[in-house]
Amino acid sequence: MTPTPRGRGAVSRAFSFFSSRKQQPYIPSVKAYVQPPGQPVWSGRSYLKFAEEAYRRNVVAYRAIGMIARGAGSVPVVAFERLADGTKRPVNLPLLRQLLTQPNPALSGQQFFENLYSYRLIGGNAYVQSVGPFGEVPRELHLLRPDRVQIIAGAGGMPAAYRYKVEGEERDYPVDRLTGASRILHLKDFHPSQDWYGLSPVEAAAYSIDQHNQAAAWNQALLQNGARPSGALVVKLEGGAALSEDQFTRLKQQIDEQFSGPDNAGRPMLLEGGLDWREMSLSPKDMDFIQAKHSAARDIALAFGVPPQLLGIPGDNTYSNLAEARLALWEQTILPLVQSTLNAMEVWLGRQFGLALEL
Numbered sequence: 001m002t003p004t005p006r007g008r009g010a011v012s013r014a015f016s017f018f019s020s021r022k023q024q025p026y027i028p029s030v031k032a033y034v035q036p037p038g039q040p041v042w043s044g045r046s047y048l049k050f051a052e053e054a055y056r057r058n059v060v061a062y063r064a065i066g067m068i069a070r071g072a073g074s075v076p077v078v079a080f081e082r083l084a085d086g087t088k089r090p091v092n093l094p095l096l097r098q099l100l101t102q103p104n105p106a107l108s109g110q111q112f113f114e115n116l117y118s119y120r121l122i123g124g125n126a127y128v129q130s131v132g133p134f135g136e137v138p139r140e141l142h143l144l145r146p147d148r149v150q151i152i153a154g155a156g157g158m159p160a161a162y163r164y165k166v167e168g169e170e171r172d173y174p175v176d177r178l179t180g181a182s183r184i185l186h187l188k189d190f191h192p193s194q195d196w197y198g199l200s201p202v203e204a205a206a207y208s209i210d211q212h213n214q215a216a217a218w219n220q221a222l223l224q225n226g227a228r229p230s231g232a233l234v235v236k237l238e239g240g241a242a243l244s245e246d247q248f249t250r251l252k253q254q255i256d257e258q259f260s261g262p263d264n265a266g267r268p269m270l271l272e273g274g275l276d277w278r279e280m281s282l283s284p285k286d287m288d289f290i291q292a293k294h295s296a297a298r299d300i301a302l303a304f305g306v307p308p309q310l311l312g313i314p315g316d317n318t319y320s321n322l323a324e325a326r327l328a329l330w331e332q333t334i335l336p337l338v339q340s341t342l343n344a345m346e347v348w349l350g351r352q353f354g355l356a357l358e359l
Contacts, residue, residue, distance in 0.1 A: 073114030
């Protein structure tokens with residue numbers, strides 16, 4: 001056998017599955033699917049919710065995602081062509097090398113892959129679109145925001161198309177039923193109960209992220225209320241009478257305006273006749289506030305595969321030093337993520353360029 005021919009004509013022929021090639025009858029191996037073929041399927045959990053609660057509001061998840069994505073994005077990507085005799089050689093296609101170093105005018109190769117890994121870590125899914133003249137090799141690669149992509153269910157476990165919706169406009173990108181070829185590459189993590197979408201580490205850590213966010217909100221509220229637990233204002237009136245509605249409203253307003261917030265911290269309270277202030281016995285120590293927050297932070301780090309000591313979380317000494325922790329991060333988290341991503345991309349790009357590609 002001879003090496004795969006190269007050149008524009010050969011590449012165009014290899015890319016002919018996007019044009020007029022006839023398809024053979026297709027018999028799905030799996031016939032039972034909850035979603036009927038041809039119907040749009042939305043992801044079960046909200047990507048926007050994950051992005052807001054984890055990436056924008058939670059410092060531990062933000063740092064873990066950034067550490068993994070920046071590390072993985074810094075890995076240089078080199079393209080080789082596998083030959084028929086089992087050897088390989090560097091790819092001599094300037095356009096393909098350009099796609100890896102400058103996928104599009106807005107992003108460098110490192111920025112492109114960093115954003116791709118961030119999308120995948122936040123939502124469990126990432127989508128890459130190849131752009132170029134119809135029937136020819138791609139000229140640019142673009143990332144599609146996961147919440148804007150909808151999968152059109154197909155028969156036998158193969159998507160029929162990917163639908164991209166933005167600002168009221170939508171466009172479908174079909175998927176070849178025989179080969180799975182498409183202008184869209186869908187990268188996803190394993191999900192045990194979802195046919196079409198991946199499972200995000202954020203979803204696995206959702207309870208811990210909520211606990212950590214609530215602890216931060218509780219701490220903020222505590223500071224705004226003078227950094228002390230609240231107390232009870234007891235009313236003692238003759239005959240056991242109760243405050244009128246107007247009296248209650250005036251008293252509540254006076255407390256909110258004169259004795260709440262950081263500006264009023266430590267201000268003495270002047271009580272009228274019949275009023276008595278009783279301090280509540282609740283304290284951060286009683287609630288084990290700090291320990292609960294650190295425990296939630298460790299669970300978040302565990303879900304993303306980042307050693308807690310790299311995130312500055314105390315109480316975890318799994319590794320004897322930071323060098324061992326960094327090595328574990330690369331060996332157990334970053335490199336497997338890079339490898340799975342490049343394996344999918346080499347098949348997808350190799351099909352479009354007509355090469356047995358290895359990244």
